[in-house]
Amino acid sequence: MDQTPQTAPAAATTPAKPRSELAETLRFLVKLAVIVLILRSFLFAPYSIPSESMLPRLLIGDYLFVTKWNYGYSRWSLPAGVPLIPGRILGRDPARGDVVVFRSPGPDDHDVIKRVIGLPGDTIQVRHGQVILNGKAIPKQRIGDFILPLTANFDAQKCGASFQDVDAAGVPICRYPRFRETLPNGKSYEVLDQANIPQADDTGLYTVPAGDVFLMGDNRDDSADSRFPAPIGMGYIPMERIEGKAVVTFFSTNGNASWINPVSWFTAARWQRIGEGF
Numbered sequence: 001m002d003q004t005p006q007t008a009p010a011a012a013t014t015p016a017k018p019r020s021e022l023a024e025t026l027r028f029l030v031k032l033a034v035i036v037l038i039l040r041s042f043l044f045a046p047y048s049i050p051s052e053s054m055l056p057r058l059l060i061g062d063y064l065f066v067t068k069w070n071y072g073y074s075r076w077s078l079p080a081g082v083p084l085i086p087g088r089i090l091g092r093d094p095a096r097g098d099v100v101v102f103r104s105p106g107p108d109d110h111d112v113i114k115r116v117i118g119l120p121g122d123t124i125q126v127r128h129g130q131v132i133l134n135g136k137a138i139p140k141q142r143i144g145d146f147i148l149p150l151t152a153n154f155d156a157q158k159c160g161a162s163f164q165d166v167d168a169a170g171v172p173i174c175r176y177p178r179f180r181e182t183l184p185n186g187k188s189y190e191v192l193d194q195a196n197i198p199q200a201d202d203t204g205l206y207t208v209p210a211g212d213v214f215l216m217g218d219n220r221d222d223s224a225d226s227r228f229p230a231p232i233g234m235g236y237i238p239m240e241r242i243e244g245k246a247v248v249t250f251f252s253t254n255g256n257a258s259w260i261n262p263v264s265w266f267t268a269a270r271w272q273r274i275g276e277g278f
Contacts, residue, residue: 041078042068045244047101047111052158053217053224054113056146056178056190057099060153062273063251066101066244070094074240076103088240093119094213096133097187099246099278102215104234112234113246114225115189118206118214126227129193129201129220131181139182146178146192153255163194194221203227212236249276
């Protein structure tokens with residue numbers, strides 16, 4: 001009598017262990033942190049303006065985006081300057097007139113924003129408040145005063161008594177003499193020149209070394225820049241310390257907002273500044 005072979009019982013399947021909700025959250029946060037790190041290091045990074053050294057283009061309370069690929073990458077492209085990139089890779093020189101964010105030299109290094117005035121080999125001098133680039137004066141044209149309302153992040157103490165005024169509506173304002181400079185490459189921008197300050201307006205002759213740039217703030221009498229050696233200023237800046245190029249303002253606040261008053265978050269915003277380029 002034929003016997004039907006017995007089929008071996010199927011191996012019991014072990015039910016998959018449910019994934020921990022905490023573990024999933026941690027995985028997501030790690031992935032998000034890696035994406036943000038890559039974006040901030042190699043593509044875009046936000047930057048806020050803490051001082052008045054770049055008036056009139058940049059106000060205290062402005063927030064802007066910086067593109068990271070324009071001049072190549074170095075350790076200063078990475079958060080906290082982690083030394084993972086030797087020297088500068090894919091390096092390209094900035095153009096005169098570019099507004100750049102860079103890491104200042106010295107033990108108290110921090111992010112700074114200034115305008116590129118001189119490139120390697122350039123000679124620069126300031127005479128009577130006018131920049132002399134490679135022996136030729138950069139045209140400096142007087143234009144209308146720069147007027148800034150006094151607010152929480154730019155008050156009367158920052159403005160100075162001699163520049164304080166009121167507008168037609170009686171609102172307290174700060175009024176600065178304003179000028180337009182035009183570089184040989186056609187780049188044009190506005191600067192402030194508040195007074196005759198010999199150490200800022202009449203300097204020696206500088207020759208920019210290879211691999212460095214000469215930077216100045218647009219608020220010429222209130223900027224610690226390449227005109228002055230450290231610790232008063234910062235001297236020449238190595239290109240490998242440049243982190244990126246300022247491209248657009250994405251938010252701005254006058255400092256009058258209060259955390260306990262949500263309405264003030266909107267009334268303090270300077271909406272007209274959003275989208276301004278360089």
